[in-house]
Amino acid sequence: MMKTPPDIVIHRLALYLRFLEDCIRENTSATINSQYLSRKLHIPAHQIRKDLSFFGKFGAAGIGYGSQDLLKKIRDILGVDKPWDLCICGVGNLGTALLMYKGFRENNLNIVAAFDSDIRKIGRRKQGVTVYDIGKMPGILKRLRVDIAIIATPAAVAQEIADALVECRVRAILNFAPAKLTVPAHVKLRSVDLSTELINLTYFLCAAR
């Protein structure tokens, strides 16, 4: 069996994916090599080759990779061509923004259900998605079988929701609540920390002062 690559390798693969998509959109070059990727992405070339080697043999020595071919292989590895069913827990401002986010649909990510505890929201449809009572999540998720759940609740209830999702056999969770969550090892959790996104900018402003 293949050795499991660490998260950071998958994160870099996603960077390569976005970069290759841009190259192909802009028609830059039919072939690409690790030195070029390295210069553009500021990642050592040997690390790029090592990252790709996790997933088999790519390209030809001295020639590089076919851009289209490499893109297709990375899309396969990352599973971005397959359709995935998502649910959103918490339909406040952030949850609603995520329901409206066009980038999900463009990437085969289909939101099939939303959950909230507010009776004014339950039973309504938002962006074509029904908002269900979060208390009835177990029964509904048994029927719908979502692949990925997004937590967009207040931080105070996020762990409770994560526990309920694990009980419902959801195996991948994207957490937007500013809370440290704990899930069993068989469940994949990713947390988005919006403050961290700003750190690159504060560094830049500091360095420029």
Place this chain on the structure above:
Amino acid sequence: MMKTPPDIVIHRLALYLRFLEDCIRENTSATINSQYLSRKLHIPAHQIRKDLSFFGKFGAAGIGYGSQDLLKKIRDILGVDKPWDLCICGVGNLGTALLMYKGFRENNLNIVAAFDSDIRKIGRRKQGVTVYDIGKMPGILKRLRVDIAIIATPAAVAQEIADALVECRVRAILNFAPAKLTVPAHVKLRSVDLSTELINLTYFLCAAR
């Protein structure tokens, strides 16, 4: 003058920062070395040492870094202890969610103004922040002098807003709109792609199938 470290180094520094904060919160160890960081974060130890060496001499050979000391130095480098003034362009669901996001205030990121084109929103206060007419942004930003602007508008108008912000001498922009933006080289732009956040999860689900 110091060589400018590439973005990805700053990104990794932010990872080290969050990891050290956790270590210190959980009282793990008074000293820490690059091998330990490497194991925990899946980044080669020599890369961690190289990343830090951009910013001077850290730690002692064979002993490692004092956790508190390293944390303080990274906080200094990244400028996260300084207060920064932010504005938010677009007060739809995402903009409102960002106005309510507690993580910003905890990290010295103060939202001082919001802008929208909807006359029902202009003049109102949301989370203690006044929503101004986005058409009047130049005059208001001249007076307030924000450090960082967040774009949370629809994709279709995001470039126009970015251009206006550059005109207003804003030098750092965090873009949440799913649009490729162009800014002059002296302006730092970071775009958050929410679909990319999900790629780690789709990979995990693929690999487990």
